[in-house]
Amino acid sequence: MPELPEVETIRRVLEHEVPGVRIDRVSGRSINMRRPLAIEKLAPLLTGASFLTLRRRAKYLLFDFDRPGSLLVHLGMSGRIQLVDEMAPLADHTHMILTLSDGRQLRFVDPRRFGLIDWLAPGGEDTDASLARLGIEPLDPGLVSILPPLLHERRSPIKSLLLDQRVVAGIGNIYAAEALWRAGIHPRRAANRTSLARLGRLAQSVQDVLKEAVDRGGTTLRDFSKPDGEMGFFAQQLAVYGRQGEECGRCGSAIRSEVIGGRTTAWCPECQR
DNA sequence: CCAGTATCCTGCAGGC
């Protein structure tokens, strides 16, 4: 269940593990995901390729090789990547397996199939339908100056805009709630009825909470030796997400929760206005 | 263009 920090953690682990490793075999079964997964199309593109670098854009991973083009991966709600010995037992809903030259396999598992595995031709970062319309990267150093004026001309609940990938690309339901708590802004507040100063504090909170989570993922990364090779999950310190009914850590009020823009949203009625 | 809802899919927790 990956948000940006989890995806970034996976990127860092894989960037440490796979460069120079060659793909000997591609297996799996073509299946409907967010886009149709076409193993027979991917196999000739990937077989024999060696990993070079790993990039992240929003919650997308891009694998680069010693040949033109990139592998584009999105984990959706339930996607996982495993880097395991080729003899390791196969998880349910393993859709694609890359057998590597070092005896391991890179496996893509996604029960709900909201994720995406596709090939990007050279230059595809700019033309791919999903990537091309992504908004600003939330960890971009310019976020605090760029985001407030963008939000300020919109009427939607501020929470919905944080989740809109065309505005800012990579914030998910957890960190949207956490950033709003830190900034003291009610998730249902209309963005255009929020001062630019407060929107600036919100942008700063977005960066703070994401950076802290990435750092925590980096900490987990040190003892990355779990036998099943699962990646991207680490204990999280959350103030409001999933804590409805519990006491706010700042003021002691009961955390509330309602559906906003189709997503369950938790907030402190005292601290957030 | 904008805002809000419906939808893809499986797994799991909780109520009865």
Place this chain on the structure above:
DNA sequence: TGCCTGCAGGATACTG
């Protein structure tokens, strides 16, 4: 035990 409902960390097509 099983059956049912609702909900899940995402993204986007569609409607008004």
